[in-house]
Every structure is written in C-alpha cells, then in structure tokens.
Amino acid sequence: MFIKTAGLILRRSLYKESSLVLTVLTSSQGKLTVLARGARRKGSKLAAATQTLALAELTLFSQKGRFTLTEARTLTLFEGLREDIERFALGSYFAELLEAVADEDLPDPALLSLGLNALYALSEGNRDPELVKAAFELRLCCQAGFEPAVGACQVCGRQAMADPLFDLQGGTVACRGCGGQGVTLPQGALAAMRHIVSCDPKKLYSFALSGPARQRLCSLCEGYVLTHLGESFRTLDYYKSLKVSL
Numbered sequence: 001m002f003i004k005t006a007g008l009i010l011r012r013s014l015y016k017e018s019s020l021v022l023t024v025l026t027s028s029q030g031k032l033t034v035l036a037r038g039a040r041r042k043g044s045k046l047a048a049a050t051q052t053l054a055l056a057e058l059t060l061f062s063q064k065g066r067f068t069l070t071e072a073r074t075l076t077l078f079e080g081l082r083e084d085i086e087r088f089a090l091g092s093y094f095a096e097l098l099e100a101v102a103d104e105d106l107p108d109p110a111l112l113s114l115g116l117n118a119l120y121a122l123s124e125g126n127r128d129p130e131l132v133k134a135a136f137e138l139r140l141c142c143q144a145g146f147e148p149a150v151g152a153c154q155v156c157g158r159q160a161m162a163d164p165l166f167d168l169q170g171g172t173v174a175c176r177g178c179g180g181q182g183v184t185l186p187q188g189a190l191a192a193m194r195h196i197v198s199c200d201p202k203k204l205y206s207f208a209l210s211g212p213a214r215q216r217l218c219s220l221c222e223g224y225v226l227t228h229l230g231e232s233f234r235t236l237d238y239y240k241s242l243k244v245s246l
Contacts, residue, residue, distance in 0.1 A: 003061075005060070006056070006112075008054075008115060008119075010023045020050055030102060031099065049074045053078055053095060055077075090122060097225065097233065100233075101143070101144040111140075128208075134192075137225040144229070148224065150172075153174045161173065161190070163184070189216045196221075
C-alpha cells in the first residue's frame with residue numbers, strides 16, 4: 001500500500017553504505033520509522049528531502065508495518081536555520097522533544113503544527129530564540145498532558161497574586177502569603193506563561209519579555225519540560241555548549 005503524507009524529518013541514522021533510517025513526524029500517520037534506500041547516494045532524488053529538519057511531501061510504501069520511502073518532494077528546508085549553527089542546534093533540540101512526545105502511528109496534527117511553527121519562528125530570525133524555546137517547551141508540555149495550572153493561586157483562587165511562586169514539580173502557582181512553595185515568579189514571567197498556555201497557536205510567539213523576568217521564564221520552561229518528560233536531551237547540551245563558545 002502506498003501512502004502520501006507531509007512529514008518533518010526529526011532524525012536520520014546511517015544505514016548500510018548509502019541508505020538512511022529516518023524518524024519522521026507526519027501529518028496523517030504520526031511518528032514513523034522510514035527506510036530511505038540510496039538516499040546518501042550521489043545524485044539521489046531523495047537527498048534534499050531527507051535532511052534533518054526538512055519538511056517534505058513523502059510517498060511511502062507500507063508493508064507489514066514497515067515503511068519505505070519511494071518518492072519525496074521538499075516543501076521547505078528552513079534555510080534560516082541552516083545559515084546559523086546555533087539556531088540549527090536549537091531546532092534539532094525541538095526535533096528531539098517532538099520525537100520524545102510523539103506516538104508511533106498515532107496522528108497528531110496539532111503536534112506537527114507546533115513543531116513547524118517553532119521552526120518557522122526560528123528560521124525567520126526576527127524573534128528572540130530563547131523566548132521561542134521557552135514558548136515551545138511549555139506549549140509542548142501542554143500538548144503532552146502536562147499543562148501547568150497558572151491561571152490562579154491554587155490556595156486562595158485569586159488571579160491577581162502578590163509575590164507568586166511556581167512549583168516546578170506540581171505545575172501550580174500560589175501566593176507566598178498563602179504558604180505557596182517553589183521558585184519566585186516575576187509578574188511578567190507569569191503573564192507570559194499564561195499567554196503560552198492559553199493563546200491561539202498562531203499567536204504563541206507574539207509576546208516580548210526582558211530582564212530578570214525573561215531569564216526566569218526561560219529557566220522555568222526548560223526545567224519544566226525536563227522534569228515532566230523525565231529525561232535529558234543531547235541536543236540541548238550541544239545547543240548550550242555553542243552558546244558558551246560562540
């Protein structure tokens with residue numbers, strides 16, 4: 001059976017002399033493992049569309065639960081990422097997060113859309129990469145079933161909180177005066193978290209933040225995704241190493 005679907009190449013592994021095994025997040029089939037025979041061969045028509053972080057229209061042959069790539073047409077390569085090693089590393093981290101939360105053979109168009117919008121925002125180069133990272137991490141947690149309850153104090157129920165605290169493990173906010181526990185959350189960072197959690201997906205990156213509130217938002221969103229996914233990510237380590245060295 002042949003299947004045609006759009007797919008984002010999350011990861012590629014070398015296979016034999018000239019082939020690749022791809023991890024692909026598709027619009028209609030969810031996460032798939034796909035064999036791309038001869039994709040590394042010189043002159044292969046599959047070469048461009050099988051690059052990491054390429055979005056492509058794929059024709060797959062499915063047999064007994066295995067998928068083989070037969071044709072591919074590149075839709076976008078996110079050129080802005082390929083011109084900047086730091087942004088490409090950050091995009092690769094996004095891909096590793098998507099791979100961690102996506103389910104095999106279970107369509108999740110919203111997850112693919114989240115990933116593509118994050119890569120577009122990075123590639124365009126007109127948004128703060130660290131804020132894109134924070135928004136992507138927190139919204140990804142929401143879609144993975146770990147949405148934090150940041151709308152009101154978990155104790156008194158007030159939306160307008162004085163000196164709010166964020167519980168990284170529990171994903172809740174509370175007033176310090178109500179006996180809340182966790183990390184101090186500046187008002188600007190709290191407003192940004194509320195925006196990220198509840199906004200229309202098209203407006204996810206339409207906010208700005210600076211100073212200590214920006215730093216706290218970025219550290220909390222990273223900490224939150226690492227805490228609730230329960231694993232480390234090699235691409236995140238690499239991205240951080242580039243930020244130190246560049």
